[in-house]
Amino acid sequence: MPSLATKTQATGPTWATANSSSAQERIEQYNQKPQKIKLAKDPIFTALAWRSYHIPSFGWCEDWFQYFANNHPLLGICCHHPRHPIRTPMRLLNLFASIVFGLLLTNMIWLFFVLSDDYDSDHAVVTISLGGTVDTGTNTTRFDAIPDKDSEVAITEGMIMLWTLGGGLHALFDNTVWYLSACVCCLPCHSQESLERFQKYGTIFMVFAVLCIGAVASFIVVLRASVEDDEEEQVEQFESGGITDDQVDLFGFQDKSSFDFLLSYGIELALALFIYYPVVGTVLFSGVLGCGKVPILGGRPYEVMVEKKRIERKRRRAERRGQVEGTEHSSSSIPVNKV
Known part of the structure; x- marks a missing residue:
């Protein structure tokens, strides 16, 4: 039986020239059919694409491991299944999007406290003392030991909102990004299989979204650092009695204290990846x-x-x-x- 390419050549050069593109498309579709049929009959591919808790013939421990190995934003980069539809480059993009969104979320919560008159992000809800003290006095007076503020850890209203509401929004964003980047409905053997050619636009949308989120996050980070530096300058002027230096420092916000919020953000990110995600994932899995x-x-x-x-x-x-x-x-x- 002659192949499709042979039939195309046998019809004559005029017909082949006029319909070369359509013939090439038919040949590509013909070559893709076995792969699509194979994917449609592969239960593992379907289960991985839908983030299923259970894969046929797997036990409880195997399912638990595969669920986190394939879906965790960080561990999934190197532990995902070889047949998983989302590859390593897209996973790296998703992780970067998650990090940038967390940074944006941290500063948006700070902006909420700045614009609000009823809440104070620096108000300590819980204070944990590490036992450090400072001795005061001289050789002729009694020495008093008072708590050292540097040895106290204060949990503020801003931290609580960031670690609770922020963590929940962060997890919701990660799940949304997953389905947008995977375009599950456009994969072979799914409802919108005919739209598979549009799956690449999910990646384009992800890149565009990451660029936009990164630009907004960078602007708010610089704005926050500048505002906090201005507040410190006002305090210094008040303490110095109005005597100030006329020197202009355009990079005053580079002081390390202006970026102390990165510590809170790092804690939120660590909690989201290594505490919230495993705990919530295990509860849903069970x-x-x-x-x-x-x-x-x-x-x-x-x-x-x-x-x-x-x-x-x-x-x-x-x-x-x-x-x-x-x-x-x-x-x-x-x-x-x-x-």
């Missing part, structure tokens, strides 16, 4: 929120139940098909009496 009977909240027990029902339906169809074939075979084997 299915306790949905009693194993609700999609997503049902976790692995729900997906195992769905898989068992699917296998049972497949077995029943096979049995019915076998019964029908057996009936047809038995009816065809009955001899017909000739009159």
